[in-house]
Amino acid sequence: MKGILLFSIFCYVCLLxxxxxxxxxxxxxxxxxxxASRGLSxxxxxxxxxxxxxxxxxxxxxxxxxxxxxxxxxxxQAGIWVAMFVTALLFNxxxxxxxxYSILDVVGSLYDSKTAKLAGILQLIxxxxxxxxxxxxxxxxxxxILKGQxxxxxxxxxxxxxFTLYNIMGGFVATAYTNLIHICAIFIGIFTGSIYVIVNSExxxxxxxxxxxxxxxxxxxxxxxxxxxxxxxxxxxxxxxVINTASSARSPGEGRKGIIIGSIISIPVVVMxxxxxxxxxxxxxxxxxxxxxxxxxxxMPPVVxxxxxxxxxAPLMSSGSPFLxxxxxxxxKGYIGPxxxxxxxxxxxxxxxxTTLVIGAAALLLGxxxxxxxxxxxxxxxxxxxxxxxxxxxxxxxxxxxGYAFASLLGAAFIVVLCFFTGxxxxxxxxxxxxxxxxxxxxxxxxxxxxx
Numbered sequence: 001m002k003g004i005l006l007f008s009i010f011c012y013v014c015l016l017x018x019x020x021x022x023x024x025x026x027x028x029x030x031x032x033x034x035x036a037s038r039g040l041s042x043x044x045x046x047x048x049x050x051x052x053x054x055x056x057x058x059x060x061x062x063x064x065x066x067x068x069x070x071x072x073x074x075x076x077q078a079g080i081w082v083a084m085f086v087t088a089l090l091f092n093x094x095x096x097x098x099x100x101y102s103i104l105d106v107v108g109s110l111y112d113s114k115t116a117k118l119a120g121i122l123q124l125i126x127x128x129x130x131x132x133x134x135x136x137x138x139x140x141x142x143x144x145i146l147k148g149q150x151x152x153x154x155x156x157x158x159x160x161x162x163f164t165l166y167n168i169m170g171g172f173v174a175t176a177y178t179n180l181i182h183i184c185a186i187f188i189g190i191f192t193g194s195i196y197v198i199v200n201s202e203x204x205x206x207x208x209x210x211x212x213x214x215x216x217x218x219x220x221x222x223x224x225x226x227x228x229x230x231x232x233x234x235x236x237x238x239x240x241x242v243i244n245t246a247s248s249a250r251s252p253g254e255g256r257k258g259i260i261i262g263s264i265i266s267i268p269v270v271v272m273x274x275x276x277x278x279x280x281x282x283x284x285x286x287x288x289x290x291x292x293x294x295x296x297x298x299x300m301p302p303v304v305x306x307x308x309x310x311x312x313x314a315p316l317m318s319s320g321s322p323f324l325x326x327x328x329x330x331x332x333k334g335y336i337g338p339x340x341x342x343x344x345x346x347x348x349x350x351x352x353x354x355t356t357l358v359i360g361a362a363a364l365l366l367g368x369x370x371x372x373x374x375x376x377x378x379x380x381x382x383x384x385x386x387x388x389x390x391x392x393x394x395x396x397x398x399x400x401x402x403g404y405a406f407a408s409l410l411g412a413a414f415i416v417v418l419c420f421f422t423g424x425x426x427x428x429x430x431x432x433x434x435x436x437x438x439x440x441x442x443x444x445x446x447x448x449x450x451x452x
Contacts (some may be wrong), residue, residue, distance in 0.1 A: 002146055005297075008306045009142075009313070012185070013162050016178050016317070020166030023173045030348040033171030034329045035101065036248040044176040045258025048245045048322055050265040051179035053080050053236070054186060055319020057130065058266070059273045059312060060137035063293035066277030070210075072218030072225050073277070077270045079229035083236030084263035091246060091256045093395060094238065100247050102330040103240055103387060110394035112402035118409045119390075120334045122383035123240050127327040129380050131363035134320035135160045139367065141312050144294040156367050163317040164360030167324055168353050172248060175321040182318035186269055189311025194272045196304050197296055203279035213278055227429045234385035234431075240326035269315075324363075328356045379416065382430045386412035389438045393446075404445030408438040 027033045040048070058077055065073030087094065094100075096109055103123045108116035138159025143152040150158070166174050198204060212218040217225045236242065242259070249255030273293065280292040287295050293312055297305045332352045342348045390405040412434045419430045 002149060004302050004306060005145055005309050006149065008309060012310055012313075015181065016162060016166050017169075019177050019181065020169035020174045023170035023177050026173045027169075027171040028349075030332075030345050030352055032173060033349055033352050034325070034332065035244065036172045036176060038248055039250050040176055040245075040248045040254075040258075041250060042254045042258045042261065044180065045245055045249050045255055046261040046265060047179040047183045047318075048176055048248075049084065049242070049259050049262025051182055051262075051315070051318030052239075052241045052245070052322040053077070053084075053263070053266045053319070054183075054269050054315045055130075055134050055137075057133050057137075057319070058270050059186075059190075059315040060140060060290070060293055061133065062270055062273040063277035063280065064289045066274040067281045067289045067292035069220050070207075070213030070215070070218040070278060071274055072212070072216060072220045074271065074274050075217075075220070075225040076228045076232060077266075079232030079234075080236045081263055081267060082229075083233045084242075084259055086233075087237050087242060087246075088256045088259045090237070091259070092252055094243065095246050095252060095255070100243065101333040102243060102326075103238055104330065104334040106238060106243070106391060107387065107405075110391065111405045115390075115402050115406040115409065117334070118406060119387045120330055122387060122409060122413060124327055124330055126235075126380050126383050127240050127323050127330070128359060128363050129366065130323045131320050131327065131359065132366040134163075134316040134323075135364055135367045138313060138316045140290045141294045141309075141316070144291045145297055145309060156364060159313070159316055159320075160360055160364040160367075163320050164324065164357065167321055167328075167360075168356050171352070171356075172244065172325045172329075175325050176248075178321065179318050182314040183265065185307075185310045185314040186318070187311075189307035189309070189314075190269055190272050190276075192304055193296065193300060193308030193311065194276055196300055197276070197279055201279065201283065201299070203282035204275065207278050207282045213281070224429075227431060231381045231385060231429070231431050234388040235381040238388050238391060239384065240330050241322035244326040244329050245322065324356060324359060327359050328352055331355050331359070379420070379430060382412065382416050382434050385431055386434055386438060389435070390442065393442050398446045400442055400445035401448065404441055404448075408441045411437050411441065 031037050062073055062077065065076060094106060096105060099105065102120065104116045104120045107119040135156045139152045139156030142150045142155030142158065166178060207213045246255045249258060276296055277292045280295055283299065284295045297308060300308060332348065332355050336351055336355060337348060342351055386409050390408055393400060415434050415437060416430045419433070
């Protein structure tokens, strides 16, 4: 069966690269490359949003989380789903007109350029780490499925190479077109494979008898579960791929509808991934948790396994691509273009393609330091939470000086780093310390603004 699976991967790669080559003609300007010339329709916005949140974190990571914690791992994704509906409500405010490219524009409309630049750096760090998660998921899946033919490192390299290359060729247009392919592959594969395992095993019934696997908060506890949901709510509202996608819509109405539809599309897929993780715990109780989802392939016939394989591998690229292009847009428009005073559009397009390559390579190198997908994402997501706090306070109409906003972001980064080095993150999640710190700093800023 390994030969059949390897051939299916080869065919899928060819389809993606052919698509990337095909849309290259649609990406002949920097505006087309970075935001698809702001001309994407509802179907493309929908698959971009769905693909962004159906990735290695939500599929491989969700199965890993459910393998360890049970159905309560879904709290991780619940915050994203709520965030997308809030984003749709705030669409016009986030977009701020057709000139928006990144979080720099959103923060820059409220505070000074120094604060905006720091927010952009924090967003960029998080985006690169999410891309890394997709690459790690690809290595895990391919190395388990094709054991003896592809190693973990080779699997990471192949995953990174495939989606980085078609994005270099076609930019955000390629991301939109390939995400349409990815979403189709994900739906067909995850439901076909999951239903087969459910029907042909009693794994779910046996796991329902376990102490915590089907309880709302499981062994996570209420605090940890709600922390995950809350963090990912703040993560999703102003995430760079969402801003990038919103900026590429033909109109605000189409962008808003696409975000809502895309969020709805993602829900059943993630739930099925969690159920797969729980079934894997029963069938394969002694495997590494990261291998929970790919291990189920061994109990499927080849015709089902081919589609299930693609449903596991496609999300890594459907999520990696929007984050990669979002990071490229942020880096080029916020830092590289201004730093080198690039005025010529052809030069800016070249800089964008080179930046995509560099970010993809950096994410691949970081892949050697990942241990547990879900937890590590929630730790770095605190950077985005800090940005959301200062933006929402700015939108509230309260007068706060830029210095207080800058101190809030800088302090948040310092707290996260300090928690890592001291091990304090194992006692209490950094989000709560950062939340308290920012509320105090921004509160002082509000009081100062009133006195002024």
